[in-house]
Amino acid sequence: MEICYLPPTEAEGVRRLIYAQDRGKGETMNYQWYPGHMTKAMRMMQENIKLVDLVIELVDARIPLSSRNPDIDKLRGNKAGIVLLNKADLADEAANALWLEAFKEKGLYAAEVNSRSGAGVKAIRGVVAQACQEKKERDRKRGILNRPVRAMVAGIPNVGKSTFINAYAGRACAKTGNKPGVTKGKQWIRLDKDLELLDTPGVLWPKFEDQRVGLYLALIGSINDEILQMEELAAELTAFLKKEYPGALSARYHTDEAGEGFDILADIALRRGCLLKGGRPDIRKAAYMLMEEFRNGKLGRFTLERPLS
Secondary structure (H helix, E strand, O other), rough: EOOOOOOOOOOOOOOOOEEOOOOHHHHOEEEOEOOHHHHHHHHHHHHHHHHHOOOEEEEOOOOOOOOOOOHHHHHHOEEEEEEEOOOOHHHOOHHHHHHHHHHHHHEEEEEOOOEEOOOOOOOOHHHHHOHHHHHHHHHHOOOOOOOOOOEEEOOOOOOOOOHHHHHHOOOOOOOOOOOOOOOOOOOEEEEEEOOEEEEEOOOOOOOOOOHHHHHHHHHOOOOOOHHOOOOHHHHHHHHHHHHHHHOOHHHOOOOOOOOOOOHHHHHHHHHHHOEEEHOOOHHHHHHHHHHHHHOOOOOOOOOOOOEOO
């Protein structure tokens, strides 16, 4: 399998979200998101990479490629790398297996975890030991014994880094939240005599060359909902589900999938009692409900992208 990564781009100042849709011209939504604090966070990571032996990168199992910041690969250089498919319980089980194999073929250690429930977290120590085996051997030959492995934990906003660290440590030692940008600065966490973790803020990259990446990130909640048009986003989700997971919407909402996005949202609103005055369907409320149920797994287990074969 071959994974095609988006090329890293140079930051062009402080970027804001540009979200536009020209219905008359038939153009698709355009997502760009790079606020100033991410520039500062990336600079901090660049300054601290020399202090670590390993980079543990969390990705969202539903979009393992689009939730990988290409700048982190560049930052890691020749240091060992582990990719964790977090929120694996929300993703298609068969697709998880394909992605694990794909990352391993790229020379990266990989595992699937569910940081919220703790599933798969205990096994990560073995993966860390395997990834740092050469480093430990070099230390031994130089007479350096019992030096803890230092690992940088990286990933995009809202991917679950702090929740993973707390589950890994078995205690609440990193701030967590369900909105992007909870971790504002670096945090060193000493788990035991063998391992120290550096938690870092979630960082996106300056420009999405492929607008599908921006769409996928918006769908899983890595871009703040407050600056998105949720009705448009939910309509995009219905189109994807109809094509890739036919029957999922009808199974959950008993809706007819033959219609287009806004027709389906209107039908869901009527069936779930999301109504405005006069009994008209509240499409906005239905859109938020659909997005919430997609993100928390009530709608089912879905993977938005697959590795290229």
